[in-house]
Amino acid sequence: MTILRTLLLSCVFVHCSVLDASEEKADSPVATVWIFVAVDCPIANGCAPEINSIYDDFHKRGIAFHLVYPEPSLTTEEITAHLEDYGFNMGFKHDIDHDYVKKAGVTITPEVAVFGGDGTLLYRGRINNRYSDYGDRRKAATEHYLRDCLGQLLTGEPVTFHENDAIGCYIEALSGN
Amino acid sequence: MNTRLPLVTILTLPLFANAEVTYHRDIAPIIYANCTGCHREGESGPFPLSTFEEVSRKAKTVERVIEDRYMPPWHASIEHVPFHDIRRLEKEEIERFGNWVTAGKPEGDPADAPPIPDFPEGWQLGEPDLVVTMAKAYEVPADGPDIYRNFVLPLDLPEDKWVKAVELRPSARSVLHHSLLFLDDSGTARSLDGKDGKPGFSGMGFRKSGSIGTYVPGATPRRLPGDLARPLPKGSDIVLSTHFHPSGKIEEEQTTLGIYFADSPPGRKLEELQVPPAFGRGAGIDIPAGESNYIVEDSFKIPVDYEAISVGGHAHYICETMLMTATLPDGGEKVLLEITDWDLDWQDTYYFAEPLILPAGTVIKSVITYDNSANNPDNPNTPPQRIKWGRESTDEMGSMTLIGVPVEAGDSRMLSRAAKLDQAKILAEVGKELINSRTAEKLPQIIKALDRDGDGNLHETELPPRMKSILLEKLDIDRDNSLNPSEIQTLKDWLENRKAKKEA
Known part of the structure; x- marks a missing residue:
C-alpha cells in the first residue's frame, strides 16, 4: 500500500503523460479506475461529489483511482485549481497524447474505465444514470454502474465486460489523428 | 465528351475548393450570432465560444448539442407567429457545423471572419435606474436535488414606480438556473426571510401581489414596447423565486438586480390572461401514476380588442407539451405558442416580433400534456406516483399566459373583470376543500x-x-x-x- 500511495501521490504533482501498460497493474491487484474528466464540463463537474464518494468508499479497500484529464491544452495550474475546487483527493494524469483515452476507448467526460488486476478492461461507460441526456438530470441516480462493478470485484463475484454510452462532453480527437 | 471533360474540371475545381467549410468564413458567423452572447467571460455558458481555438476544443460537443437542439436553448416552435430574439439554428447551419467537424475543423483565413459583435460587458441595457443586491449570499451545496428558494429584496420605495425592464446578474452563474421576480406588498415574505437560519425562505408562503419579470440564462433583457410598463407600487418588496442546480462544488449566490423605470405611468394597463387561471389551481390536475398522456385544457374568450405582446407557460417536471391557440371571431386560427419538448429548466417569456391584435370575441385555448410514466426521464418519482396540483416542484402546475393590453385604454376594466371572473372558477376547487x-x-x-x-x-x-x-x-x-x-x-x-x- 505504501508503494501504491507513493505512486498515487507522485501523480498528483508530477506531470504524467506517458502510459505504461505495467503501471496500472502496479496500481492495484484488484482493480484500477480511470475517471475521465474535464475542468469545464458541467456534467463531469456535477458528478464530482459522487466520484469523491466512490473514491472514499473504495480506495481503502484496495482499488486504485486516477482522474484523467484528456484536454491537452490544460495547464498544471488549471488542473490543480480544478482538483481543489471540487475536492478531489486522488491522483491525476494529464493525458496529453491520449494514451489513456485510446487504451480505455472512451469518448466522453465524465466516463470511467475499470481495469482488473491483470489489466483486463472490465467496465467502460457512465458512473451512474443520474444524467439520462443533456438537461435531463434525475433527483438521484437509480442505477449505480461503477459502484456495482467495484462491489462485485471486491466480493469476488464474476464481472464480465460491460459498457454503456456515457453522457457529457466529447473528448476531442487530437489534431492529426 | 472526352474533349469537354477538362473544361468542366477546370470550371468546377475552384468552386469545389471554395466549398470547403472553414471556421472563419462559415462557422464564426453562426457562433457569434447564437453562442458567444452567453459563452464568454462573466456570462452563463460553462465555457467560452468566441475564438477558433475555443470552438475547436469543444467542436464535437457543440455539434451534438446543436443537433439535439439542446443548444441554443429555445423551446418554442418558430413556424407560427414570429418572435423577437429567436435563438434557434437553421437546419442548414447545423449541417454546416457538422460538415466542418467532419472535414477536420479547418481554420481558414482569419480575414474571412466577420467582426466579433460588440457584446456589452455588465448591464446589457446600460446603467439601471435602481440596483439592489441580496443582503447575504446563499450557499448552494455541491450536490443533491435542485433547490427552490425565495430571496427578499426590500425596496422601501417612497412612491409608486413603473418598470420597463429588469436585468439580473447572478454571482454564481453555474448554479442559478432561473429566477421569477414577484412582488409582495404584505411584508409576509420579509417576515419569512431567514427564519430557518439561512438567507431567504422555501415554499410559496406569501401572496404574490405582482410580478416584474423573469430571468432565464440566455434570454435577452428587453424593454417593454411603447409606453408599457409594469407597476411597482410603493411599499412592495421584490421576491426572487430562484431555482438552483447544484454544480458539483459549493457555490455562493448573491444576486444583483437592475431595474429600469419608465418616466411616466403607461397609458394602458398590462393585463395578463392566464389559461387555465391560477397556474392550473382549479383545473383538477390529478395525474395517475403511469399515465403517459394526461391532458389539461382550458379556454378564455377575450371580451375586448386585445394587443398581445408576449406569451409563456408554467409547469413542472412531467409536463411534455404546451399549445396555445387563438380562434378569431372570423373563424381563423393562430398558434400563439407551441412547445413540443417542455423543459422546466428553460421557462422563457416569448415576445412577439410585432404586437398581435386579437379582436374582441377571440377565444384563446391552452392544451397542456403530461407524461407520468416511467419512460419519462424527467419523472421525479421512481417508480411513478400519482401527482396532483401543488406548489412543490414535484407536484404539478399548468398554465399558459398571454401578456398584453386592451387596444382601447377604456376597456381595461372590462377585460380585468372578465379575467377575474374566469379566476373564480377556481373557487370550485377551494370550496371542495372546505366542504370536505x-x-x-x-x-x-x-x-x-x-x-x-x-x-x-x-x-x-x-x-x-x-x-x-x-x-x-x-x-x-x-x-x-x-x-x-x-x-x-x-x-x-x-x-x-x-x-x-x-x-x-
Missing part, C-alpha cells in the same frame, strides 16, 4: 368569530394564518388584502349551492 372539512359546516360562525372588529370585512390580520394565503389568493378579487362582504358572499353562495345540490 369541518370548516365548511361552521363557515358562517367562523366568519363571525374571525371578524374581530365587527366591520363585516375580514382583514388580513383577522384571517387564520393557515388559510390566509389561499383565501386571499382565491377570494380577494379587488386585491386590497381583505375580504369584503361581497367577496365573502361569493364563497357563501358557492357553498350553499353546493350543499343544495348535494341534498337534492
